[in-house]
Amino acid sequence: MVNAADGGARSLPPGQRQAPLRRFGLPEFAAVRPVVPDRPVVRVGGAVRGPTQIPVGELMALPGRREARSDLHCVTTWSATGLTWGGVPFRAVHESLVQRVAAHPRCSWVVFVGLDGYRGCLRLDDALSEDVLLADTLDGVPLTVERGAPLRLVAPAHYGYKSVRHVCAVEYRLRHASGSAGWAEHPRGRVRREERSRILPGRVWRPLWRMQVAPVRRRYARYAGSEWRPRGGRYGGV
Ligand SMILES: Nc1nc2c(c(=O)[nH]1)N[C@H]1C(S)=C(S)[C@@H](COP(=O)(O)O)O[C@H]1N2
Ligand SMILES: [Mo]
Numbered sequence: 047m048v049n050a051a052d053g054g055a056r057s058l059p060p061g062q063r064q065a066p067l068r069r070f071g072l073p074e075f076a077a078v079r080p081v082v083p084d085r086p087v088v089r090v091g092g093a094v095r096g097p098t099q100i101p102v103g104e105l106m107a108l109p110g111r112r113e114a115r116s117d118l119h120c121v122t123t124w125s126a127t128g129l130t131w132g133g134v135p136f137r138a139v140h141e142s143l144v145q146r147v148a149a150h151p152r153c154s155w156v157v158f159v160g161l162d163g164y165r166g167c168l169r170l171d172d173a174l175s176e177d178v179l180l181a182d183t184l185d186g187v188p189l190t191v192e193r194g195a196p197l198r199l200v201a202p203a204h205y206g207y208k209s210v211r212h213v214c215a216v217e218y219r220l221r222h223a224s225g226s227a228g229w230a231e232h233p234r235g236r237v238r239r240e241e242r243s244r245i246l247p248g249r250v251w252r253p254l255w256r257m258q259v260a261p262v263r264r265r266y267a268r269y270a271g272s273e274w275r276p277r278g279g280r281y282g283g284v
Contacts, residue, residue, distance in 0.1 A: 058117075058125050059237045061252040065124035069192050069266050070206075071164065072226055076265045079191065080161030080212045086196040092157065092217030095148035102196050106182055110138040113186075114179060116202035118209065119237045121230075122255040122262070131200045133181035137174045139216075149218045157223050158199050159215035166210040166225040168201060169234055170218075177202050180213060192270070205235040205242065 058064060088105060091097035111134050117127040140156075143149075157167045172178070179200040182189055189195040194211030201208045207227045217223075222233045232241040240248030242255070 058127070059119060060240055061123055061249060062119055062125040062237075063123055064127060067118065067126035067129060067193075068263070069270065070120060070122075070124075070262065071211075071266070073262055073265050075162055075164055075226070076262075076269050078162040079269070082161065082191055082195050082212070086214065088197065088213060089215040090143055090147050090218075091215065093150040093153050093220050094218055095150075096146070098147055100143075102182070105139055105180065105197070106134055108134045108138045108142055110135050112179070113183075114177060114200075116177065116200060118200075118202070118206050120206040121227075121235070121242045121251070122259050123252055124259060130185050131179055131181035131198075132183035132186065133179040133197070133200070135176060136178045136180055136199070137176065139180055140170075140174060143216075147218075150220060152220055153218040155219040155222050157215075157217040157219055157225070158210040158213050159217065160194075160210045161212035161214045164210060164212075164226045165223075166199070166208045166227075167219070167223050167233070168204065168208055169222075172204065172234060172236075173201070175201075175203065203236055203238065205232070205237060207231055208235050 086102040087099045088102060089097070089099045113130055113132040115128060115130045117125050118129060119125045154170050155167055156170050156173050157165055159165050181198050181200045182196065184193050189198060197213040199208070199210045199213055207225065225231055230243060232244050235241050242248040242251040
């Protein structure tokens, strides 16, 4: 899939402005540097009869591997455009798993969990869309920790808070389960419909979110790259 975005500002969805891709997220996760295991696995659980875990290498060898260009739209109004992610569609992973774990037939939501403890919940049919990838490369290069190693969800039609970095678990759910962004997020978070939040129309949130960008960027910059010295934060004193 190659998306229609040409990287120009005119192609951005309502309320979004172009920005380079830099590590970003909830302020409380800025200081959490996940340790990526040598042989990473993805735990599969939730409303399933047979929870299991699968090596990331095995998942990435599933059929359907592809590279796809897409944009990342953060709810705080910045968008990074023209990102080429490489990986396997979540749909292929789901198809190979759903029997194996005996997921409850009425599962209609799925939660992705990151090694940093971050959680994002998608409606299952949204997650099964052709353009949703579990990616392990960006622009042909294996993901660094900064970019979301070992595996990152890419859900281009949804706000960035659904695109969980460092995926280490997939949980099938019967009902929507709030992600780490809690009350601030929308259960579906579709960018096209500007579903920034479940309360108030999306455009009302634009100026409020925009004010958050600079302070959150500063906070993440403190922990960037080799300067990334986790202190304090959610997992205290690590
Ligand atoms: N594990 C994890 N994934 C996460 C987040 C996070 O804090 N932890 N933040 C989310 C948010 S709000 C956004 S906008 C994107 C940002 O992706 P980037 O760090 O590559 O810019 O990651 C998303 N995935
Ligand atoms: Mo975001």
